[in-house]
Amino acid sequence: MDPRIREHAEIVVDHSTGVEPGDNVVISAPSVAEDLAVALHETVGDRGATPVHLANDGRARRAYLRSIDTEELSTPTHAEALYEASDVLIRIRAEANATEQSDVPPEKQAAHSKANQPVQEVALSKQWCLTQFPSQANAQLAGMSTEGYENFVWDAVNKDWAAQREHQSRMVDILDPASEVRIKSGEVTDVTMSIDGMKTLNDYGEKNLPGGEVFTAPVVDSVEGAVRFDMPLYHQGREITDAHLVFEDGEVVEHAAADNEELLTEVLHTDPGASRLGELGIGMNRDIDTFTYNMLFDEKMGDTVHMAVGRAYDECVGEEREANESAVHVDMIVDMAEESFIQVDGDIVQRDGTFCFEDGFEA
Numbered sequence: 001m002d003p004r005i006r007e008h009a010e011i012v013v014d015h016s017t018g019v020e021p022g023d024n025v026v027i028s029a030p031s032v033a034e035d036l037a038v039a040l041h042e043t044v045g046d047r048g049a050t051p052v053h054l055a056n057d058g059r060a061r062r063a064y065l066r067s068i069d070t071e072e073l074s075t076p077t078h079a080e081a082l083y084e085a086s087d088v089l090i091r092i093r094a095e096a097n098a099t100e101q102s103d104v105p106p107e108k109q110a111a112h113s114k115a116n117q118p119v120q121e122v123a124l125s126k127q128w129c130l131t132q133f134p135s136q137a138n139a140q141l142a143g144m145s146t147e148g149y150e151n152f153v154w155d156a157v158n159k160d161w162a163a164q165r166e167h168q169s170r171m172v173d174i175l176d177p178a179s180e181v182r183i184k185s186g187e188v189t190d191v192t193m194s195i196d197g198m199k200t201l202n203d204y205g206e207k208n209l210p211g212g213e214v215f216t217a218p219v220v221d222s223v224e225g226a227v228r229f230d231m232p233l234y235h236q237g238r239e240i241t242d243a244h245l246v247f248e249d250g251e252v253v254e255h256a257a258a259d260n261e262e263l264l265t266e267v268l269h270t271d272p273g274a275s276r277l278g279e280l281g282i283g284m285n286r287d288i289d290t291f292t293y294n295m296l297f298d299e300k301m302g303d304t305v306h307m308a309v310g311r312a313y314d315e316c317v318g319e320e321r322e323a324n325e326s327a328v329h330v331d332m333i334v335d336m337a338e339e340s341f342i343q344v345d346g347d348i349v350q351r352d353g354t355f356c357f358e359d360g361f362e363a
Contacts, residue, residue: 001035004154008131009039012090013047015161016129016206021048023087028054033094033133040090052082056091058100065104065112073108073115083122093296094133098141102237106266109236110328113270117327124314131157131209132296141234142292149292156210156287156297164212165204168284170357171214171349175200178344181280183227183305185340191225191247193218193280197318203300212285212300217316218277220324221250227307229332234293240264243332245309250276252309268309273326278312281305281331282342282350295331303337303353 013019025044029037037053044051083089101109132138132153139149175181179196183189198216205211229243242258252275257264268275285300292298299306310326317323336342342350354361 001039002150004150004158005035005039006043007158008036008154009043011158011161011205012040012129012131012209013043016131016209017088017090017127019044019047019049019088023047023049024085025049025051025088025090026054026082026086027051027090027092028056029092029133030056030058030094030096032096032135032137033092036092036094036131036133040092049088052086058095058097062101062104065101065108070108070111073111075115075118080119080122083119083126086126089123089126089128091128091130092133093130093294094135095137095141096135098137098234098293099237104236106236106263110266110270114327120327129207129209130296132294138292138294142290142294144290144292152290152292153297156212156285156300157205159205159210159287161205161211164285165202168202168204168212168214171282171284171355172200172202174344174349174356175214175216175282180345182343183280183334183336183340184343185305185334185336186228186230186338188226188228188244189334189340191223191227193224193277194222195219195280197321199316199318201313201315208296208300210285210288210297210300212288212302213281213283213306215279215281215313215316217312217321217324218250218280220276220322223247223250223277227332227334229307230335231291231298231304231333232293233295233330233332235263235267235330238263239293247277252276267328267330270310270328271326273324274310274328274330276309276324276326277307278310278324278326278329279306279308279316279331281308284355295333298333299331301333303335305334305336305342306331307334308332 134153203211246254283304310328312324
């Protein structure tokens with residue numbers, strides 16, 4: 001086994017989730033990620049915890065969703081009970097076929113997300129980590145060789161997370177006490193939102209591995225303006241390109257996309273909260289410098305901003321603020337490398353991808 005897999009497992013268990021003796025741990029992994037699943041079981045055993053292994057298989061999920069009638073979809077209460085009885089949840093992403101679910105109707109995917117919302121809420125209340133194993137299908141999607149993608153993934157995962165935390169803390173210090181953020185990029189994107197009373201979190205490889213962003217939640221009805229997400233979104237086995245959203249009073253009032261606009265429509269129509277922003281995130285991981293059609297990595301790129309329609313993370317919502325509720329949380333990315341800036345309470349804090357605390361910044 002590649003020694004980097006064991007290092008990956010140790011970071012998940014020790015840094016990301018802090019598994020302790022006696023913990024009940026759920027490890028969810030597809031068969032293509034067997035090596036990492038084995039390393040995680042070994043590491044969990046070393047820590048004196050008890051694992052349960054779930055197969056997270058795209059073919060099986062496709063078969064189920066294509067066979068069941070939409071009106072018969074229901075909450076899997078047995079999965080909810082398992083998560084309730086668990087202390088730590090670890091989920092590994094890896095694809096044998098990145099387009100496995102491309103022929104599942106979008107409306108059925110949306111209904112499935114709504115049915116699983118109670119399970120998702122329980123999962124988010126636990127200590128959890130989502131990470132990636134470098135499969136061949138994901139390498140193909142990224143346009144890389146297998147070896148090149150393996151190097152890319154493990155360079156992004158197996159790193160000095162204490163140093164990354166310190167780097168990102170400077171942006172947290174700017175955003176956390178702030179009231180208003182403006183994002184401007186190119187000729188289309190110009191959007192403002194209030195983050196007054198919200199909390200800014202520092203993601204340094206805990207819940208998401210790799211980490212590399214700071215993120216917060218907008219005040220629900222405060223988002224105004226237009227956004228062009230110029231980086232593609234790969235969602236449910238389909239590619240949404242050139243997504244364009246217009247916000248008024250926090251709600252999407254117009255939307256369009258060059259490809260798979262109907263899928264974007266289904267996402268926004270999942271429930272009332274799906275047409276509002278639940279997250280504003282700023283990528284800060286300089287080791288992720290290649291777009292790979294994998295949001296777990298792409299949203300962390302240092303020259304990007306991402307916004308998610310749907311659910312807001314509870315940890316970001318201040319005590320006197322309302323959390324946006326939804327069954328979905330779908331991130332989309334704005335390229336901030338050129339003709340762009342981030343403005344916080346009237347001050348430019350990033351221009352053309354360079355932060356105000358980095359060399360080369362020009363206000």
